[in-house]
Amino acid sequence: FTSLPADAAAYATTTVVWINEVLANPAGTDDSREYMELKGTAGASLQNLALLEISGSGTNIGRIFWTRSLSALNLGGNGLALLGDNYATLWPYWLAPAQTAVADLLHPRGRFDNDTTSFLLVSNFTGAAGDDLDGDDDGVLDHEPWSQILDSVGWLDGSAGDRVYAAAVLSQSSGAPDAATRIPTNPQPNAAAAWYCGDTMTNAADPEGITYDPFRASALLPARAALTPGDTNYWSTARQPPLLAPLADQLL
Numbered sequence: 001f002t003s004l005p006a007d008a009a010a011y012a013t014t015t016v017v018w019i020n021e022v023l024a025n026p027a028g029t030d031d032s033r034e035y036m037e038l039k040g041t042a043g044a045s046l047q048n049l050a051l052l053e054i055s056g057s058g059t060n061i062g063r064i065f066w067t068r069s070l071s072a073l074n075l076g077g078n079g080l081a082l083l084g085d086n087y088a089t090l091w092p093y094w095l096a097p098a099q100t101a102v103a104d105l106l107h108p109r110g111r112f113d114n115d116t117t118s119f120l121l122v123s124n125f126t127g128a129a130g131d132d133l134d135g136d137d138d139g140v141l142d143h144e145p146w147s148q149i150l151d152s153v154g155w156l157d158g159s160a161g162d163r164v165y166a167a168a169v170l171s172q173s174s175g176a177p178d179a180a181t182r183i184p185t186n187p188q189p190n191a192a193a194a195w196y197c198g199d200t201m202t203n204a205a206d207p208e209g210i211t212y213d214p215f216r217a218s219a220l221l222p223a224r225a226a227l228t229p230g231d232t233n234y235w236s237t238a239r240q241p242p243l244l245a246p247l248a249d250q251l252l
Helices: none
Strands: 017-023 035-040 049-055 064-069 080-084 101-104 117-123 148-155 179-182 195-203 206-217
Touching: 017 117, 017 148
Parallel strands: 080 101
Antiparallel strands: 017 035, 017 179, 035 080, 049 064, 049 117, 117 148, 179 195, 195 206
16 A cells, blocks of 8 residues: 655655665675665755655554754765765775765664665654654554655555555565665656666675666666666666676776
């Protein structure tokens, strides 16, 4: 079951920043590889913006698990900002472009939920982690402590009675996605058609587990797809992540 906030006008149709890529459940053990990536106008201020993670399962339906104020941050010179557990000092991947802004996720558990989850990018947030925004668990938000939802993405894990509070609801062949990537040619906020998603896996060429599993993925997954934390999103075989492609295949 999926529901939008009662005030449809809360969804922005255009914005200078949007959610670009999410890794919520790395292959193997949950660890500091998890991240949230934003993209938008190069150098744009994120003043008065915040990221939220809202649970949609069990006894925590509608409860805010995590909030991250972005007011002190700006997008990088390439329009990207990457937030991960201790990423300001500890970097688990290849070197990101120098223009990418990197910051700490500041998640109290250091990890995202692996069940039914919604991620929202909002403005003028006045709530707090732990707030229950859907007191009767009917999938309709009873409280919206923000002025606007700039972007949102979420998914179901298949459990009965779960709820999603994002406009862009992603699905794959089975289970909840490990990760989701925005199609780089589609910046439309709050739109499922702008995304592909799937489980991730490790292999000999990719011990970090950024490769998408083509057998547990969404219909829009391109061939040889992989995550690109801090770099331009993958869309075609002409743009392979640095760990997985010959140098000649990489584009600046």
